[in-house]
Amino acid sequence: MPAQYASNPLLVVLGPTAxxxxxxxxSLAGTLGAEIISADSRQVFRGMDIGxxxxxxxxxxxxxxxxYHLIDIKRAGERYNVDxxxxxxxxxxxxxxxxxxxxxxxxxxxxYMHSLLQHQPFTAVPVNQRLxxxxxxxxxxxxxxRLEQLPESLRAHADRSTAKRLIRAIEIGxxxxxxxxxxxxxxxxxxxxxxxxxxxxIRRKKIxxxxxxxLKEGMIDEVEExxxxxxxxxxxxxxxxxxxxxxxxxxxxxxxxxxRTQLFNGICQFAKRQMTFFRKMEKDGVNIHxxxxxxxxxxxxxxxxxxxRKEFPT
Numbered sequence: 001m002p003a004q005y006a007s008n009p010l011l012v013v014l015g016p017t018a019x020x021x022x023x024x025x026x027s028l029a030g031t032l033g034a035e036i037i038s039a040d041s042r043q044v045f046r047g048m049d050i051g052x053x054x055x056x057x058x059x060x061x062x063x064x065x066x067x068y069h070l071i072d073i074k075r076a077g078e079r080y081n082v083d084x085x086x087x088x089x090x091x092x093x094x095x096x097x098x099x100x101x102x103x104x105x106x107x108x109x110x111x112y113m114h115s116l117l118q119h120q121p122f123t124a125v126p127v128n129q130r131l132x133x134x135x136x137x138x139x140x141x142x143x144x145x146r147l148e149q150l151p152e153s154l155r156a157h158a159d160r161s162t163a164k165r166l167i168r169a170i171e172i173g174x175x176x177x178x179x180x181x182x183x184x185x186x187x188x189x190x191x192x193x194x195x196x197x198x199x200x201x202i203r204r205k206k207i208x209x210x211x212x213x214x215l216k217e218g219m220i221d222e223v224e225e226x227x228x229x230x231x232x233x234x235x236x237x238x239x240x241x242x243x244x245x246x247x248x249x250x251x252x253x254x255x256x257x258x259x260r261t262q263l264f265n266g267i268c269q270f271a272k273r274q275m276t277f278f279r280k281m282e283k284d285g286v287n288i289h290x291x292x293x294x295x296x297x298x299x300x301x302x303x304x305x306x307x308x309r310k311e312f313p314t
Contacts, residue, residue, distance in 0.1 A: 007190050007312065008097055008187070008188055008189045008190060009102060009189065009190055009191070009192060009311075009312045010093070010103055010104075010105060010189040010190065010191045010192070011028065011032075011034065011102060011103070011104045011105070011191075011192050011194070011308060012104075012105045012106075012113065012117070012191055012192065012193040012194060013025045013028070013104060013105070013106040013194045013196070014039075014106075014107065014108065014110070014113055014193065014194070014195055014196070014278060014288070015108065015195055015196030015197065015274075015278075015293060016108060016196075016197075016198075016203065016270075016271035016272075016274040016275050016278075017053065017108055017207065017210075017267060017270060017271050017274065018053075018203065018206040018207045018210045018267075018271070019196040019197070019198060019203070019206070019293045020196060020293050020297070021106050021107065021108065021196060022055050022058050022059075022106060023058055023297065024194070024196065024297070024300060024301065024304070025104050025106035026058055026059055026060070026061055026066050027061060027297065027301050028104060028301060028304065028305070029061065029066045029104050030061025030062060030064055030066060031061075031301070031305065032102050032104075032305075033101065033102065034101060034102035034103065034104045035066070035067040035068065035069065035096055035101055035102075035103060035104070036059070036066060036067070036068040036069065036103075036104050036105075036106050037068075037069045037070055037089060037092050037093065037096075037103050037104065037105045037106070038068060038069065038070045038071045038106060038107055039070075039085070039089075039105050039106065039107030039108075039109050039112045039113050040052065040071075040107040040108060040109050040112075041080060041085070041109040041111075041112060042239055043070075043071045043072075043107075044070060044071065044072070044073050044074045044080050044085075045072070045074050045075070045076045045078070045080070045239075046072045046074065046075055046076055047076045047222070047225070047226055047229065048076050048222070048226070048239070048243075049222065050214050050217050050218060050219040050222045051214070051219055051222055051223065051242040051243055051246070052242075053210075053214070054071060056068075056071075069092045070085070070088055070089070070092065073088070076226055076229070076231050077230065077231040077232070077235050081123075082111055082112055082115050082123045083123040083124050085112050085115075086112075086115055086116060086123060086184070086186075087184055089105075089116060090184060090186055090187055093187055093189065094187050097187065097189075108274055110274060110277035110278055110280075110281060111277070113281070114277075114280075114281050114284070114286065116186075117191055117193070117281070117286050118281075118284060118285070118286065119186055121181060121183045122157060122172050122181070124181055124182065124183050124184075125171065125172045125175045125176070125181065126175070127171070128171050128174065128175065131167075131170070131171055131174060132167060132171065135167045135170065136167075138163070138167075139163075140160075140162075140163050140166065143163060143166040143167065143170065144160060144166065146170055147160075147166060147169055147170050147173065150170070150173040150174070150177065151173075151177070154172075154173035154176050154177055155169060155173050157169065157172065158173075190312075192289070192307075192308050192311055192312065193286060193287060193288045193289060194288075194289055194291060194304050194308075195278060195288040195289065195290045195291070196290075196291060196292075196293035197275070197290050197291070197292065197293060198292070198293045198294055199294070202294050203268075203271060204268055207264065207267050207268055207271065208264060211260075211263055211264055211267060214242075215260075219242065219246065220246055220249070220250070223236065223242075223243060223246040223247065223250065224250065226243075227247075227250070233247050233251070241263075241266055241267065241270060242263060242266075242267075245259055245262045245263050245266060246259065246263075248262075289304075289307055291303060291304060
């Protein structure tokens with residue numbers, strides 16, 4: 001029987017790749033009678049299993065299958081974005097809450113989580129490809145000057161830290177200057193955010209071992225199968241990282257050794273970017289409770305449960 005809470009809690013488990021997010025989330029779900037909502041931008045696609053690290057066999061706690069959501073909901077070759085994720089999340093969260101089931105949001109796509117936890121409305125602004133092409137390669141000072149041409153009310157949201165974010169800010173301001181933003185009212189919830197962190201050397205070793213396991217499990221074969229199924233090389237490159245590098249190998253642009261090296265280095269760099277984004281979330285006001293990922297899994301779970309239950313007693 002699911003526990004009854006006085007408020008509308010959302011338990012969040014985030015961390016860089018290979019930190020053990022899924023294992024912890026599944027263990028917590030089994031103990032709390034919860035269900036998991038994935039926050040991974042690529043695990044939504046069917047047939048992209050090994051490359052995205054779905055690890056679906058892990059969704060089992062002491063013989064009990066743990067239900068998960070927002071995995072395998074799109075066909076490989078399609079696109080998915082943060083606004084679509086938010087709408088899908090709101091629907092699942094509402095359904096679980098109405099049943100009295102605790103939702104556990106688990107993943108490593110920081111932008112998806114940040115948009116929920118900070119209730120960011122501008123994710124509904126569509127991409128303006130023509131504008132992006134026009135501004136591509138423009139120096140940051142020129143982008144700032146372009147942004148300053150917009151009314152103050154339309155640029156107050158702007159993140160000026162990179163050219164990419166400046167272009168998005170201009171895109172948003174340009175859209176809002178002639179359009180009304182239609183947004184979906186989010187459900188009310190209170191979040192408890194768990195962050196998993198490793199020492200850098202431990203993280204690199206985990207990534208190395210995980211990469212070797214995924215290659216043995218057939219990650220290259222998975223990419224070949226996606227190509228045979230009609231997913232274009234360009235789309236796989238768009239999905240990034242593992243798919244981009246393996247496509248280069250299959251196109252004989254790099255050797256097997258180069259592929260392995262690029263995969264390892266690329267995943268390590270990705271994990272570092274994830275941690276940087278999570279720290280940015282903290283600066284933006286998201287309270288993340290950090291835990292060491294490399295301690296005994298049972299002790300880790302007990303620490304998280306104790307802290308969660310202090311904030312959300314049943």
